[in-house]
Amino acid sequence: MKTKGIILAAGKGTRLMPATLPASKPLLPLYDKPMIYYPLETLVRIGIREILFIVQEDDLPIFQKTFGSGEEVGLNFSYKIQKVQRGISDAYFIAEDYLNGSSSVLALSDNIFLGKIIFHTLNKHSTR
Numbered sequence: 001m002k003t004k005g006i007i008l009a010a011g012k013g014t015r016l017m018p019a020t021l022p023a024s025k026p027l028l029p030l031y032d033k034p035m036i037y038y039p040l041e042t043l044v045r046i047g048i049r050e051i052l053f054i055v056q057e058d059d060l061p062i063f064q065k066t067f068g069s070g071e072e073v074g075l076n077f078s079y080k081i082q083k084v085q086r087g088i089s090d091a092y093f094i095a096e097d098y099l100n101g102s103s104s105v106l107a108l109s110d111n112i113f114l115g116k117i118i119f120h121t122l123n124k125h126s127t128r
Contacts, residue, residue, distance in 0.1 A: 004102045005043040005051040008091045009036055009063070009109035010082035024059045026109035027066065034066075039107035048105060050076045052098045054091050057081045 009026040026036035043051055051070070055063050060079060070077035080094050091106055092099075 001102045002050065003048055004099055004104045005048040006054060006091055006095050006098075006104055006106045007036065007039055007043070007051060007109055008054050008082075008088060008106065009059070010054050010056045010085060011109070024056070024062065027059075027062065030112070035112070036109045038112040039109060042111075042113050043105060043107060044075065046105070049074065050078070052078045052080060052095055054080050054082050054094055057083065 007026075009024070011025060027034045029035070030038070040051070053063055053067065060081060064079060067077050078098055080098065082090065082094055084090075088106070088108070092104075095104070
């Protein structure tokens with residue numbers, strides 16, 4: 001069974017107000033791309049091709065428009081809504097059906113890992 005990815009992107013971004021009024025925090029630009037592209041790239045670089053985005057209900061349409069199904073780039077994206085922010089562990093309750101017993105990697109939408117060493121280490125421990 002393949003490892004699946006989860007990106008938790010349902011936070012309200014209140015500490016970044018007013019920047020997060022027009023856009024969700026994960027979609028705000030960081031250097032040359034939206035912040036969420038960094039954890040997405042990390043998951044893809046370690047071989048994960050099935051990824052669930054957990055988002056706020058209001059943000060679902062923009063995430064679906066931004067990422068689509070993932071099919072165009074050889075990935076498989078799914079979406080679920082987190083209605084109440086209950087912390088990181090809640091992501092696994094939301095993703096239970098999606099995971100269906102698969103192993104998984106959870107990334108937060110504002111986690112940014114860069115550099116050869118991190119990807120080497122992640123690939124070494126990945127079960128893909």
